[in-house]
Amino acid sequence: MDLVDFRAHKLILSFASPLFRDMFSVGKSSGHMPGQNDGRSAADRVVPMTEETADVVEKLLLLCYPVEPPSWESASQIHPVLAAAIKYQLETISTTLRKELMSPRFLQSEPLRIFAIACHLKLSDEARVAAVHTLRQPMIFEGAIKELQFVSSLSVYRLFEFREASRKAVTVLAVDSDTGSVDLVSKDTTWIWFTCVGTFAGTQCPWSPRFRRKVTPWWFTYLGSASSALSQKPSGSSVTSDSTLLAALNEASACNKCSSEAYSDLARFSKLLAAAVDKKVEEISNTYDFCATW
Numbered sequence: 001m002d003l004v005d006f007r008a009h010k011l012i013l014s015f016a017s018p019l020f021r022d023m024f025s026v027g028k029s030s031g032h033m034p035g036q037n038d039g040r041s042a043a044d045r046v047v048p049m050t051e052e053t054a055d056v057v058e059k060l061l062l063l064c065y066p067v068e069p070p071s072w073e074s075a076s077q078i079h080p081v082l083a084a085a086i087k088y089q090l091e092t093i094s095t096t097l098r099k100e101l102m103s104p105r106f107l108q109s110e111p112l113r114i115f116a117i118a119c120h121l122k123l124s125d126e127a128r129v130a131a132v133h134t135l136r137q138p139m140i141f142e143g144a145i146k147e148l149q150f151v152s153s154l155s156v157y158r159l160f161e162f163r164e165a166s167r168k169a170v171t172v173l174a175v176d177s178d179t180g181s182v183d184l185v186s187k188d189t190t191w192i193w194f195t196c197v198g199t200f201a202g203t204q205c206p207w208s209p210r211f212r213r214k215v216t217p218w219w220f221t222y223l224g225s226a227s228s229a230l231s232q233k234p235s236g237s238s239v240t241s242d243s244t245l246l247a248a249l250n251e252a253s254a255c256n257k258c259s260s261e262a263y264s265d266l267a268r269f270s271k272l273l274a275a276a277v278d279k280k281v282e283e284i285s286n287t288y289d290f291c292a293t294w
């Protein structure tokens, strides 16, 4: 694309890609005859990479050679290099770049961008993982990202559908009912919300239909916060966050006994609930192929 010539060793490129290996064994010569004074010989082969920028080709070549690999500042930077690696069948390099793309620093900060890149390159597994990570953020519209231009509206529709299906399935886990996941705690009667149930701040503790026993009122406050956090962000991380725990812990601090144990018990329970939420989301995500055509 940028009319830049790169000179590389055929042997190295042949190891990196079966496509290059075939090009070099049967490919045409560059058309430059011996005696032409441009430094090329008949043994040279020209691989035209007309759609890639010089920067992309340079990074690909760096990855072929046993030298310090390029460092990646953003997922957007990886995108064209990975696309070229897939196109030229640079398999080991594709695997390396897919791992870079899916590294936590990119996945956590811009899951929608990773989703778009994965859909563009037809990487179904990566798209699914990225889709799950989009649930850790609220669905807000803060300006489009350029990679969305490569994604079909079908894939984007599926992402919305997946979010809604996950939201419905996980908000009911944090309710005091027979369908909720709160039965995670029913077998263990030592939780502080079961043991400190005389009166709480001068009022009688409420009755839980699920546990068929009294529980401290702040336990219901936690469930309410968890449920509403899940409806914004249907992901396990929603129920363990400080902001979700805060209101219940504030209420618990009104009782001396509760206040000393509420944090550790609630933190422990919220992790169990988060695992149940993430398991549910995982199950739902496995029913989706975000990259598939109709």
Ligand SMILES: [Zn+2]
Residues within 6 Å of the ligand: 196, 197, 200, 216, 255, 256, 257, 258, 259
């Ligand atoms: Zn108490």
